[in-house]
Amino acid sequence: MSLPIVHHADYDADSVPDRHRFPMRKYSLVAELLRTRGEAMTVPQHAPQRWLNLAHDPDYVTAVLTSSVDAKTARRIGFEMTPAIAARTCASVGGTCLAARLALDHGAAVTLAGGSHHASYEGGAGFCVFNDVAVAARVMLEEGHVRQVAVIDCDVHHGDGTARIFADDRRVFTASIHCEDNWPLEKPPSDLDVGLDKETGDEGYLEALEGFVSAVFERTSPDIVFYNAGVDPHADDRLGRLCLSDDGLKTRDRIVAEACARRAVPIVGVLGGGYSSDAMAVARRHVFMVDALQKVAAVSA
Template sequence: MLKIAFDPIYHHPLPEGHRFPMAKYSLLPEQLLYEGTCTEDNFFRPELLKEEQILRTHCPEYWQKLKDLKLSRAEERRTGFPLSAQLVERERRIAQGTIDCCFHALEYGVSLNIAGGTHHAYTNRGEGFCLLNDIGVAAHYLLDHNLAQQILVVDLDVHQGNGTAEIMAGENRVFTFSMHGEKNYPLHKEKSDLDIALADDTNDLEYLSRLREELPRLLDRLNADFIFYQSGVDVLATDKLGRLGMSIAGCKERDRFVFEEAQKRQIPVVCSMGGGYSERLADIVEAHANTYRLAQTMYF
């Protein structure tokens, strides 16, 4: 059965200027239920991530600041969110959800988190709407419990996975692959194990050609036994922050290709939602929903 991490707290109440991009977290499960792609049985609510797991990935000083709600004004601005206890709880549930998804993926082949992809969170700071790095936390969990030996992070969000790259620098059991907009945020890019920087307005044909060239080669060379897939839909031409030129159909084909390559090699996949900031909320929800539709039809 397809298992999807979801908690109402994912739709965190924010001041007016922040509400729009957060609405997708409640609308997406509603759409999947309405159209019959999923039932209530597909969804589960994560618990709070334990402190020991946070400290495996993030610095004690940084976690203490989050716990005490004592980020400086500059640190808070960098995250893009006003800091609150509910926001910290949200991040803890998101990261635990990605760990939980790992177990479901090991059993069923795939699992998804309606949130996550918090790839701008570093060991010692938050950035870009990310406080705790769910992929970093879950990758460490798998390695520490001998549930995976060689992990591949496939980050196809339009923004480079800078925090994940920093966290995994020097960890040769985790290979970070980021395909992102060359001129997009973050201004300073970290060094992933493989970075592919795309020009503005890169279209479906160009994007998919690069992905089809690189991903199978990586999978064959690494002999990976687990994949974390950052499936952001901010690659769309309609995205306010994206700068690329992809269509919803092209984004769907991207997801299909990732799943197909994983299935060929019987590699479990955990998907984290990532970004999406198109003008029309319906475009964001439709593009994200395609990822879940494909997972349901291709695996079950």
């Protein structure tokens, strides 16, 4: 059985130019790469406000949906808060929610967006408007599809927003492996944090990752895993400060995917960050995670 791949045209907001530090065009490029090799896409609905309110302040949600976010919050996010950005983030959240449902049936699923882990209950930050993984986890829990969730966050930046949202929610185990000497400066504790020294390369990273992933499953027994596969640990990333190669990223994705497969835990892949100036190079690296989860779906079939 093939891996379910979720994509919406709204993932790519035209209002964000290529010169922006956040290469928005990468989302359409990833979809193009996968379509070129014959992959089919499933289109999600935009997340309704009632879902967004499960993880965010309803007043903030309303401000985003009506393009009335205050200037200070918009600066913290890094985007002008336009209707196109609102549509994009609602599509992204909807995509992660759909991928979660599909993962329960197929063993794995991926959405070609998501991983907006800096958004907290109060509001967005760091190019993250709504925390799609947090919303999807709450939707799955509230609808009774799962009882325990784990978030394995391998983006180079600490998953601070996710940690804050679930600080008092024992149903969700949050785990982040990241570059310690990197943004955000304040890193509220996840349930499990591994902070790596800057310039850590493949060998040191993968050794730490093996222990990190093992510790997640020693400390929790999730019904579903959300995997943030940000490619910003790559050596060429402008915001990363780690030194992984393409092969290092491929091995990372394989380790996480296989850990879930061995335990028969459904896994949801989200793209996370990637900030190299070459948007196509970023897109190709994001495909590594799709390939790793494709093997999980094939085994589950």
